[in-house]
Amino acid sequence: MESVQAIKQRFGIIGNTAGLNRAIEKAIQVAPTDISVLVTGESGVGKESIPKIIHQLSHRKHNKYIAVNCGAIPEGTIDSELFGHEKGAFTGATQTRQGYFEVADGGTIFLDEVGELPLTTQVRLLRILENGEFLKVGSSKVQKTNVRIVAATNLNMLEAIEKEKFREDLYYRLSTVDIHLPPLRERQDDIHLLFRKFASDFALKYKMPTVKLTDNAIQLLLKHRWSGNIRQLRNIAEQLSVLEQDRTITADTLRSYLPATANTNLPAIIKTTKSESDFSSEREILYKVLFDMKSDLNDLKKLTMELMKSGNIKDVEKDHEGLIQKIYGGDDDSEDFETAEDSAEVLSIPEHSSSIEDPSGSDKYHFAEEIEEEETLSLHDKELELIKKSLERHNGKRKLAAAELGISERTLYRKIKQFDL
Numbered sequence: 001m002e003s004v005q006a007i008k009q010r011f012g013i014i015g016n017t018a019g020l021n022r023a024i025e026k027a028i029q030v031a032p033t034d035i036s037v038l039v040t041g042e043s044g045v046g047k048e049s050i051p052k053i054i055h056q057l058s059h060r061k062h063n064k065y066i067a068v069n070c071g072a073i074p075e076g077t078i079d080s081e082l083f084g085h086e087k088g089a090f091t092g093a094t095q096t097r098q099g100y101f102e103v104a105d106g107g108t109i110f111l112d113e114v115g116e117l118p119l120t121t122q123v124r125l126l127r128i129l130e131n132g133e134f135l136k137v138g139s140s141k142v143q144k145t146n147v148r149i150v151a152a153t154n155l156n157m158l159e160a161i162e163k164e165k166f167r168e169d170l171y172y173r174l175s176t177v178d179i180h181l182p183p184l185r186e187r188q189d190d191i192h193l194l195f196r197k198f199a200s201d202f203a204l205k206y207k208m209p210t211v212k213l214t215d216n217a218i219q220l221l222l223k224h225r226w227s228g229n230i231r232q233l234r235n236i237a238e239q240l241s242v243l244e245q246d247r248t249i250t251a252d253t254l255r256s257y258l259p260a261t262a263n264t265n266l267p268a269i270i271k272t273t274k275s276e277s278d279f280s281s282e283r284e285i286l287y288k289v290l291f292d293m294k295s296d297l298n299d300l301k302k303l304t305m306e307l308m309k310s311g312n313i314k315d316v317e318k319d320h321e322g323l324i325q326k327i328y329g330g331d332d333d334s335e336d337f338e339t340a341e342d343s344a345e346v347l348s349i350p351e352h353s354s355s356i357e358d359p360s361g362s363d364k365y366h367f368a369e370e371i372e373e374e375e376t377l378s379l380h381d382k383e384l385e386l387i388k389k390s391l392e393r394h395n396g397k398r399k400l401a402a403a404e405l406g407i408s409e410r411t412l413y414r415k416i417k418q419f420d421l
């Protein structure tokens with residue numbers, strides 16, 4: 001069984017607090033079973049990683065993973081999106097169409113914002129959970145599917161049940177195992193670490209020096225309530241990285257980016273003792289680098305083996321276009337940096353695949369995302385890109401570029417030769 005640390009590296013999850021580790025541990029334990037899981041936690045705490053971990057560590061990993069945002073689908077079309085429809089079931093239903101539950105047969109469906117499902121859809125979902133049966137809209141033929149369901153919500157489900165917005169029986173069926181992600185304010189040791197990670201990602205993305213916080217700014221960061229959790233912290237790191245000329249951020253500057261009302265909210269309790277997590281965080285980052293290298297090496301091994309077997313470069317190039325792209329990256333600069341930023345996400349959902357193709361070739365699925373392939377930027381590409389950019393910034397002056405990169409001129413010269421720059 002993969003360790004919690006290994007999973008964090010693989011899925012680009014930063015942090016080391018007990019609540020986060022427990023959540024990941026639970027995901028690892030439950031993954032090999034078919035048990036339904038409900039992921040709970042405030043908005044922006046990172047719930048979306050959990051179903052990906054569960055799917056990837058399950059026997060379903062070679063089948064489809066479909067993420068559906070239940071809150072984004074209009075009530076009138078949700079049943080048809082999820083369960084499909086027969087030709088003529090309603091005006092505009094010109095063809096029979098499969099729903100996500102049919103398409104994902106053998107795989108996993110992630111029902112995000114499950115608390116938003118209309119009550120009629122909840123009844124259909126309960127039936128699937130109980131015996132795998134469903135009916136397409138406009139059909140009386142019972143169909144079967146074998147789908148593992150992971151759901152997520154940031155609502156208080158017990159309150160929703162009380163208000164009769166959510167069926168109690170469905171809630172218990174969905175939450176056979178409950179995985180709770182704690183809010184950021186309860187993960188004190190992770191706040192500054194996450195900020196540093198995001199600041200370094202955005203420095204790379206926008207090709208600027210990394211912003212750093214003064215001690216007072218760090219204290220303010222730790223005290224803040226972070227009602228938007230990690231998403232909010234990431235946004236603020238991005239704004240500071242883009243807008244601040246002075247790369248040393250003081251408490252006053254940081255304060256001007258934090259929402260005023262939230263500042264007056266209950267402050268979180270700050271631990272004054274320094275824990276060992278600083279050290280373990282650096283270690284985590286090193287692990288991640290090693291993990292990326294190992295993954296690149298495996299990809300290269302696979303490619304070499306294919307080449308040896310086939311002996312035909314063109315065929316191998318064609319069959320493994322995705323893998324080659326992944327190892328060697330594209331030509332476009334901005335895309336490379338975007339991938340670098342996303343390298344935290346081992347399972348990434350490419351922007352362009354925000355909808356999946358209808359297998360029948362007719363309509364499009366508008367509300368689901370299907371995970372495609374793993375996309376990590378290789379260490380080689382990152383290094384090459386950094387060297388190129390630094391040389392550009394210093395008009396080819398090696399001495400300055402070497403100083404910026406923190407390497408000797410001689411090493412830089414060797415790299416230039418090696419990468420044929």
Ligand SMILES: Nc1ncnc2c1ncn2[C@@H]1O[C@H](COP(=O)(O)OP(=O)(O)OP(=O)(O)O)[C@@H](O)[C@H]1O
Pocket residue numbers: 012013014015041042043044045046047048049153154230231234344
């Ligand atoms: N531990 C983490 N390390 C690095 N990035 C994280 C971590 N947790 C969350 N993030 C990032 O924070 C952002 C928000 O996470 P995510 O979309 O999973 O939130 P969520 O819990 O699904 O929120 P919502 O309920 O609003 O949908 C994403 O960009 C995600 O990559």
Ligand SMILES: [Mg+2]
Pocket residue numbers: 047048112
């Ligand atoms: Mg979400």
